[in-house]
Amino acid sequence: MAAPCRRMAGRSLLQFLSSFSRTSVSNSGFRQFSGTSVCRGSRQAQYVEEIASSPWTLMAAVCLQRLPVISAECNPIEQQFRDMMIQMELEKSMLSDHELRLLDDAERIRRIQAGEYDSDEEEDRRDQEIVLAQDLEDSWEQKLKNFQPAARVSDSEGDPGSLQRRLSDSLLLLVERPVGREKLWMLPQTEWQRGETLRETAERALSSLPAASGFKATFLGNTPCGVYKYKLPRAARTESSVGTKVFFFKAVLSDAGASPTTESPESSLLWVTKSELQRYVKPAYLMKVERFLLGF
Amino acid sequence: MQASATQQAFVLNQALTTCRATPSIQHPVWASVNERQYKSMPTHGIGRWRYLLPKDPPKKKRDRQQMKEIVVETETTYATLNVNVSGYDMTVVEHFSQHIHNLCNRLGIKVLDCYALQTKTTEVWVMQEQGTKMSVDSFLKTHNRVVQLRSLNATMCPIFLEVLLKNQPEGVQLSVQEHTEVDYKTRFKGRPELEGLKAKISH
Numbered sequence: 053m054a055a056p057c058r059r060m061a062g063r064s065l066l067q068f069l070s071s072f073s074r075t076s077v078s079n080s081g082f083r084q085f086s087g088t089s090v091c092r093g094s095r096q097a098q099y100v101e102e103i104a105s106s107p108w109t110l111m112a113a114v115c116l117q118r119l120p121v122i123s124a125e126c127n128p129i130e131q132q133f134r135d136m137m138i139q140m141e142l143e144k145s146m147l148s149d150h151e152l153r154l155l156d157d158a159e160r161i162r163r164i165q166a167g168e169y170d171s172d173e174e175e176d177r178r179d180q181e182i183v184l185a186q187d188l189e190d191s192w193e194q195k196l197k198n199f200q201p202a203a204r205v206s207d208s209e210g211d212p213g214s215l216q217r218r219l220s221d222s223l224l225l226l227v228e229r230p231v232g233r234e235k236l237w238m239l240p241q242t243e244w245q246r247g248e249t250l251r252e253t254a255e256r257a258l259s260s261l262p263a264a265s266g267f268k269a270t271f272l273g274n275t276p277c278g279v280y281k282y283k284l285p286r287a288a289r290t291e292s293s294v295g296t297k298v299f300f301f302k303a304v305l306s307d308a309g310a311s312p313t314t315e316s317p318e319s320s321l322l323w324v325t326k327s328e329l330q331r332y333v334k335p336a337y338l339m340k341v342e343r344f345l346l347g348f
Numbered sequence: 349m350q351a352s353a354t355q356q357a358f359v360l361n362q363a364l365t366t367c368r369a370t371p372s373i374q375h376p377v378w379a380s381v382n383e384r385q386y387k388s389m390p391t392h393g394i395g396r397w398r399y400l401l402p403k404d405p406p407k408k409k410r411d412r413q414q415m416k417e418i419v420v421e422t423e424t425t426y427a428t429l430n431v432n433v434s435g436y437d438m439t440v441v442e443h444f445s446q447h448i449h450n451l452c453n454r455l456g457i458k459v460l461d462c463y464a465l466q467t468k469t470t471e472v473w474v475m476q477e478q479g480t481k482m483s484v485d486s487f488l489k490t491h492n493r494v495v496q497l498r499s500l501n502a503t504m505c506p507i508f509l510e511v512l513l514k515n516q517p518e519g520v521q522l523s524v525q526e527h528t529e530v531d532y533k534t535r536f537k538g539r540p541e542l543e544g545l546k547a548k549i550s551h
Contacts, residue, residue: 119513222514273506302506304513346510 107294108281112253113241115277115344116225116269118305118323122204124220153185212322215308222347223323225305226332227261237322237332239341241298250276254301263321268307277302277344280337300344415532416460425499428460428527431512434492435520444520445493448512455508458498465492465535496527 126134147155208214215223227240242257244250251274258269276299283295322332326345330338386392421427431448435441445462452459467489474485500508509524516522525531 117510123518272509273502275503275506277506302510304510344507346514 107292109293109296110244110250111241111296111298112244112250112257112276113239113298113300114225114254114258114269114271114303115239115300115341116258116267116303116305118215118223118225118308120222121219150185150189154189157184157186212324212328213320215323217323218325221325223325224329224345226322226324226329228320228322236334238337239300249274250299251301254299254303258303261321266308267305269303270306272302272304276300278340280340300341302344415529418527418529419460419499422499424502426502426505426526427499429497429500430525430527430531431495431497432465432492432523432525433495433520434490434523436488436490437519438489438491440517440520441491441493444515444517445495447515448495451508451511452495452497455504457500457504457508459495460498461494461496463494463496463535465494467491 204219206216206219208216209218211217217223225240226237228235228237229241230236231238240257240261242253242260244253248256251271255269255271258267259265261267278300280298280300281295282298283289284293289295324332325348326342327348329341329345333341419425419428433441433445433448449459449462470488470490472485472488473482475482512522
């Protein structure tokens with residue numbers, strides 16, 4: 053029973069993925085995302101005529117995520133199960149070398165005190181009489197007490213601009229950009245220029261942020277994970293520009309660099325979790341972005 | 349309907365005649381060993397199926413370990429990728445590599461191979477505070493498990509990597525690299541005697 057269900061789930065996911073890639077590529081002239089420059093050069097001639105006729109402005113955005121720093125807290129049920137499993141494993145396990153040594157030492161001390169100990173019988177244990185296993189254990193416990201772990205919840209929990217908040221969740225980078233007459237929160241994006249791949253556009257979008265100069269990101273792949281289509285209002289539409297298409301690329305933050313102390317108030321960066329996203333971002337945009345964000 | 353009824357009657361008659369043909373044996377329990385009566389029953393061999401399977405070629409005694417072909421990179425798929433999981437805690441490392449394998453099965457990513465590399469032991473020596481003597485503090489064993497993926501689709505890659513990164517447990521390092529022949533060769537032990545003999549022969 054389990055096998056056919058699993059197969060079906062896998063197939064439907066693949067179909068979804070393949071159809072998704074087709075829709076994202078079909079309108080923009082069948083661009084192929086490749087990492088090597090060799091392939092790019094050969095296809096450039098084909099693209100020129102096709103792209104000149106397309107009325108959509110193409111942009112690439114980067115979905116930069118800071119992965120969780122510490123593991124998430126367990127539910128009460130999970131905690132109970134965990135405790136039970138640990139206890140079961142402890143009861144089923146065999147004694148380790150250290151524990152055997154403890155038992156032997158305790159036995160030897162008991163025999164010394166009872167007066168039956170004959171030191172000639174145990175020749176190979178001479179060197180171990182100096183350091184008992186119990187002493188070792190005591191010194192280890194002392195070291196553990198001296199170790200102070202950092203706090204799970206930092207001070208900057210509510211401050212959306214800080215990178216240290218919500219250490220057990222993954223955070224997404226948002227910037228504020230003027231669009232038309234108003235300023236909107238969105239993922240960092242720039243316009244695509246001829247002669248570069250969309251992934252390079254996304255990398256440029258990240259490096260062109262003034263506040264994010266120290267950020268080092270690893271892009272997870274050459275293919276976009278989502279697309280957002282925006283048609284300009286009827287008054288602003290012309291022959292050559294009907295709207296914009298934004299392709300999202302996933303990236304993972306590997307290094308935040310030095311925290312900027314002299315941050316200008318205009319450069320506003322936000323680090324939000326997926327559940328907080330709806331407070332900042334427009335609903336239509338949110339609907340497309342939520343689809344490729346994993347987690348809560 | 350009529351034809352089937354007559355067919356059934358015919359079969360029944362035949363069965364009855366075969367039963368009645370050997371009147372001497374009424375109770376098969378006490379039948380003699382030579383007279384295996386049940387072989388002549390019409391339903392004899394009704395459950396046989398192994399003769400229908402295609403014949404496997406006879407297995408050779410000792411197959412030389414051949415390297416599996418490295419898949420070539422194409423426009424939409426990556427070459428053979430090695431997902432390397434390493435850490436100090438063996439249970440966590442093994443469980444995570446099993447999780448990756450199951451994830452690939454579910455997502456339809458083909459897994460070529462799943463093997464373990466050699467365990468490396470690191471001795472940690474601690475310098476004592478009041479003196480220059482060093483003492484052994486602990487032995488740390490680094491375990492390595494590799495899941496080899498066949499052609500990973502380019503659209504699947506960011507999703508797959510993100511799921512791996514988000515599920516990565518504490519104390520486990522993850523690295524994804526392309527598979528090369530050098531990686532394959534490092535799995536084998538060197539044979540110094542053989543090399544010594546070869547050197548002697550060549551001189």
